[in-house]
Each structure stands twice: as structure tokens, then as C-alpha cells.
Amino acid sequence: MSRSPDTEHCVSVHLTDCGHETASVVFEVLREAYPQGCDAGPVPARGTAEAEHHVVWSSTVDTATPRTDRAGAPAALVEDVRAEIHGAAHPVRQVRDALAAAFATEDHGTVPGEHEVEVRLRLTATHRPVG
Structure with a gap:
């Protein structure tokens, strides 16, 4: 059964500057952590394709069914990204x-x-592109 995005387990994730x-x-990491409760992919909430770095990428994550067998190397970013996470305190913390x-x-x-609660993070690129 699918959950409404308004449940206490749902968290909104907004990414900017990327x-x-x-x-x-970033959203693939969240799909791995919550395979039954994450939107299909990044959806532009605001902005245009011509100004991709001015877009707000948005997804909703349902934290009710986390994957417990997660293992793997940290994901690599090619650029830093700002993340805002909104929702109830415990799901936001998750x-x-x-x-x-x-x-x-x-x-x-x-x-x-x-x-x-709203949590603001900066996810940093561990390996910056050469150039």
C-alpha cells in the first residue's frame, strides 16, 4: 500500500546549487536507503533547463520502511550541493x-x-573534477 506524502514518516528533500x-x-542514495518510499528521481521544483544550477530538485522520502542491509562505499559527487530536509524530527534525522x-x-x-523541523546541509564533493 502506498503512503500519502503527508504521513508522519514522509520527508521532503530539496537540493540546490547542483x-x-x-x-x-543524491536521490539514488535515498532510494537505496528507502527503496519502497522514495520518488522515482529528481524533479525540478523551480527553475528552467537553461539555468540548471538555479533549479530546486525535489523528492519525497517515506522513511517507514528503511533498508537495513545497506552497505557500500560512499557515493561520489562531482560538485557540492545544498540540501534542505523538512518533516517530523525523527524521519528528518533518519x-x-x-x-x-x-x-x-x-x-x-x-x-x-x-x-x-528543517535541517540544512551541504553535501561536499570528495573528488573534485580536474580542469
């Missing part, structure tokens, strides 16, 4: 931990709300 390829890498296990992260603050 292209489609980088957003795809998604933050999944991203921190896969990428080098910098904490850029938490904004508490009455029923939700």
Missing part, C-alpha cells in the same frame, strides 16, 4: 543520517517548528 546528475546521485553515511556533510543549521 545539476541533474548530482541531484540524481534521512540526514543516510546522507551523512554516503557523503561528506557540513551542518548548516536546524530550524525547529511546531510540528516539523
